[in-house]
Amino acid sequence: MAGDRVTTVRVSSDPVPAATIAASLAPPRPRRWLARYEGLALKTAGVAGVLGLWELAVDLGWGDPTQVSSPVRVARAAYVYLGTAQFVEDIAASALEFAAGFGLAVAVGIALGFAIGWFRRLELLLDPIINFLYAAPRIAITPLIVLWFGIDLASKVAVIFLMAVFPIIINTAVGVRSVDGDLRDLARSFNASDWQTLRTIIVPSAIPFIVTGLRLAIGVAFIGVVVGEFVAATAGIGFSIQQAASSYQVDQVFVGLIIIGFAGVALTEALRRLETQLARWKAR
Amino acid sequence: MNAAPPLLEAEHLALEFEIARSGEIFVAIRDLTLAVARGSFTVVVGPSGCGKTTLLRAIAGLIPCARGRLAIAGRPVSGPGDDRAFVFQSPALMPWRDVLGNVIYGLELRRVPRAAARARAEAMIGLVGLTRFARHYPHELSGGMRQRVNLARALAVDPAILLLDEPFSALDAQTRETLQLELLRIWGETGKTAIFITHDIAEAVFLADRVAILSPGPASALLDEVEVALPRPRTAHTRRDPAFFALVDRVSACIGRIDPLG
Numbered sequence: 001m002a003g004d005r006v007t008t009v010r011v012s013s014d015p016v017p018a019a020t021i022a023a024s025l026a027p028p029r030p031r032r033w034l035a036r037y038e039g040l041a042l043k044t045a046g047v048a049g050v051l052g053l054w055e056l057a058v059d060l061g062w063g064d065p066t067q068v069s070s071p072v073r074v075a076r077a078a079y080v081y082l083g084t085a086q087f088v089e090d091i092a093a094s095a096l097e098f099a100a101g102f103g104l105a106v107a108v109g110i111a112l113g114f115a116i117g118w119f120r121r122l123e124l125l126l127d128p129i130i131n132f133l134y135a136a137p138r139i140a141i142t143p144l145i146v147l148w149f150g151i152d153l154a155s156k157v158a159v160i161f162l163m164a165v166f167p168i169i170i171n172t173a174v175g176v177r178s179v180d181g182d183l184r185d186l187a188r189s190f191n192a193s194d195w196q197t198l199r200t201i202i203v204p205s206a207i208p209f210i211v212t213g214l215r216l217a218i219g220v221a222f223i224g225v226v227v228g229e230f231v232a233a234t235a236g237i238g239f240s241i242q243q244a245a246s247s248y249q250v251d252q253v254f255v256g257l258i259i260i261g262f263a264g265v266a267l268t269e270a271l272r273r274l275e276t277q278l279a280r281w282k283a284r
Numbered sequence: 285m286n287a288a289p290p291l292l293e294a295e296h297l298a299l300e301f302e303i304a305r306s307g308e309i310f311v312a313i314r315d316l317t318l319a320v321a322r323g324s325f326t327v328v329v330g331p332s333g334c335g336k337t338t339l340l341r342a343i344a345g346l347i348p349c350a351r352g353r354l355a356i357a358g359r360p361v362s363g364p365g366d367d368r369a370f371v372f373q374s375p376a377l378m379p380w381r382d383v384l385g386n387v388i389y390g391l392e393l394r395r396v397p398r399a400a401a402r403a404r405a406e407a408m409i410g411l412v413g414l415t416r417f418a419r420h421y422p423h424e425l426s427g428g429m430r431q432r433v434n435l436a437r438a439l440a441v442d443p444a445i446l447l448l449d450e451p452f453s454a455l456d457a458q459t460r461e462t463l464q465l466e467l468l469r470i471w472g473e474t475g476k477t478a479i480f481i482t483h484d485i486a487e488a489v490f491l492a493d494r495v496a497i498l499s500p501g502p503a504s505a506l507l508d509e510v511e512v513a514l515p516r517p518r519t520a521h522t523r524r525d526p527a528f529f530a531l532v533d534r535v536s537a538c539i540g541r542i543d544p545l546g
Contacts (some may be wrong), residue, residue, distance in 0.1 A: 188392045189344050189370040190441065200389070204380045279379035281380045281421045
């Protein structure tokens, strides 16, 4: 180690120009402040700009508020809706569907993904089916699922499961297959059992791929929630959107949209934090 | 030296593997006879594609022998074993484990009790000079330090034979020379038998008791063996010894004769 460090010093021992030192000692303050908050400022400006234009356009009479609503009207509708028992019922119904469908997809998707990534023959056996179902617009099968599973929880769980399971299967399998060959050899050279190799090499290598699969799955699972409730439901955020639209409550439609949007953002962010936790070892 | 039976013997060894896409059989080594004495430092050199790494992988038990005999301490090699450990060309470190976690890996797989494994791993980390970095992750280390971890991990399981597959080939010249000296020091302290693969002739002569030269692949064979009688311990001065240059020339001439384009 001593040798490596000497090498480093030797390589970087050129005299540093005085101007560079001065610049690195006294960075101009305002610029650093701007650099730190520029991203946040631009994001806020983008959102505020869109909302402002929307409100302005409706106020100037460019659009019919009963058709296109406006941020103020949406906020008012949200304030009312969030205080109702209906909201609690809707959010509980959607959350339960999501938790059951997504949870099932995670369990089945990860298990099947590992099996497919590990056993070459199983991959060949299932590859055409999985590829077809992954590429096909699976949402189109929803009416049939309602026919099979009825209008209760089961049909929504089935739709969400079908939407979410494929990205998880495929990403997990890719993760298992793309394990560094040298690390496999390392385990073999130490005479590791299959189980030991799986636990110490394959699973940790596959985790980033699995998390990517989960992130894709969250997005499509939300589509599943909404469409499932559009087709057949008695409660839920998607159902509330459907009901509101059919009775011309455009404000209420936007409230539902925003609730689902925020839920999606929150879950994706939670997953990103989990990913950072699991990948503490990565270069930041 | 010749009195004791060799630790590793290859007799008319042939190594082949099937190319996955075409299904053709690729002959890496056609006919190789080699004996490695216990405690010696043997370096195998040869041009790229001559099957050096294949040979090392066969000794490690990672690939089977097609024909001939390959035996360690008189017993045929049938798979990986506790008596050998591999030092990879790429450091092959688990990026999600710190230095200690990587070095302890082989001991963990062999179910060495945690406290003993940890003490052993820490001792090996000390031996390669990384004690201060035991809790660092691979991405925080330089290339040379990663190869030190690679070496410490192999040493941790206390193998009789250390198999080194061009471990310094990706390092800059100064780091490489430092690590060559370090490797010789550690080899001297631990008394391991070392089999080292390289295409760098100066490196081969500097490290070796004996240099085995392979012909260009495919279907390589042993071209020649050169005894390196330079005194030990070898130091930076060894590289300026006329005898060192003479040996480098001899090995170069041997390779050059059959491969003028290098």
